[in-house]
Amino acid sequence: MAEERYFISLADFLGFLKRLATEYEIFVPSEKDGRFHLGRFVPEETDSLRLNPCRVVEPLKAFFFPPREKVAEYFAEGAEPEAKKRIIVGAKRCDVAALKILDFVFLQGDFEDPFYKSRRENTVIISSDCGTPVESCFCGMFDSNSYPVNGFDLNLSEVDDGFVVEVGSETGRKLTEGFDGFKEATQQQLEQRDNNRKEADAQIREKVGAAGLYPAEKAQGYLLAKMEDAMWARHAENCVECGACNFVCPTCHCFLLIDLEEAGKFKRFKDWDSCQYPAFARVAGGANPRKRRAERLRNRFEKKFDFFPRNMGSYACTGCGRCVDACPGKIDIRELLKELAT
């Protein structure tokens, strides 16, 4: 399929969102204290839009795999509700890469997670190119592109006065149809996009080198050679077992099923869980294969850099750096990855 792309002015893009807002709940980036977050798009109050130059603070996973979700009200079968129709504007390359990992977890294998599936099918992803990476980004370790090449419905590349829009799916195409704000992109606009991309690519690659990191292919081998190293205990010293690294991670998918009785109804919830919690691996009889923090820290790396490549053929880390920003113990995944290679 030839790349299908348009130009849309900022004003027209806002008009486009306003039109879609009757049918979809829309989330757009906004800046607060120098950091970007996703928030509800309120058509009446919005006359401008600033795209995030880099990933937002929160992982996208919460849209598809919320911190707590009711997954059954049992012995009283009704149909599960369809997920709300949503549009997310401002997903980044690392965000769509993380969704591929969650898709593997929740949609592949003998069982599909119907809740994830419904949310995924009802959510439109409008991604955008990265400009300037934030301090903690090291995505260049995993992918040398600063922009997504697939995994989105529409992708936006900022150019003068608006965006070059690339269509990435049938859903994306349908949305553009019948809205005359989408114009043919000029050669000049496409060139501007390509130049911006080259510049951003160079920036993310440079960050990988500056952090002392290496191409991701090597991480699995380095890790396996360091499984018994003292580094785990040393770094885990600072871990307060808060689980923040897991909760902000766009690929961490672990959860626990929790049952409650409420007003005579039996409910089951799927709650985010953290492999850094002491009881994560404990069995009913009390045995716990990962009693020490060092073992649990190592577990996070083993899962991301050995389990996933073996099972999915890809690392379960996108280099987004969210865990670096979130950890109160200042445990920095880049430092650990670097140390693996020494």
Added chain:
Amino acid sequence: MSNPYSPVRATLEDVIDETPNIKTFVLKPEREMPFKTGQFIEMTVPGFGEAPFTPSSSPAVTDRMEVTVMRAGTVTELLHKAQPGAVLGLRGPFGKGYPVEEFEGKEILIVGGGVGLAPLRSLLFALFNEMEKFRRVILCYGARTPADIVYKNQLKEWSEREKTEVLLTVDEGDGEWKGNVGVVTTLLKQVTVDIPNAVAVACGPPIMMKFTVLELQHMGFGDDRIYLSMEKNMSCGIGKCGHCRIGSFYVCKDGPVFTYEQLKEFRNIWD
């Protein structure tokens, strides 16, 4: 849209006391839940939570299911208080069971410890259902004391079946016990097995499995002929929640039955 997180309602029809802390629950699920021997289910105490168990009944019986449970945690504590008529929930079956087809034409050495005889009883029923296909079944079973032996009457029955041997041991005897005293591996030293034409299947507490594997290897069993039922803290049962990882596997979807060959590269599998 089928919801893999939602349990099927099941009525508790009978509770059989096996030992002071082990009971067998006879359940009738609202719809039939056929399973392959060695696969596991999640049993729900409504409004409270779930725990994974491998049914101990014959896979040929699809309208009832028996689950043998040792009191070991909060869910099992509640289960032990349940009376006939109680409503429980069942999800499953999940995972890969025993590859019974691969046992055809072979001698099958089955090693059980404690409540670990539960999944093995289901396997025994499956084997007995088509015993013409197998050369011989040897069951070595160990319990802590004579009072801790499960399925006492059936053990006797089985020992009288043709092509079947049953050897028992206890860690500590009592006044009446005349049988073997010692851990289950002491029984393995007493059996003669045609090793090249045999497979071994083990289930029990981790420490027992660990030493059983060593003894089986010592007897000459290849690692790919040693089948183990692994226990981990399963939650979802369907390979999503991440709780039950051993190395590159999830016990819930890649197991619970593994060969030792599959697992031996991973550290601390018995912890």
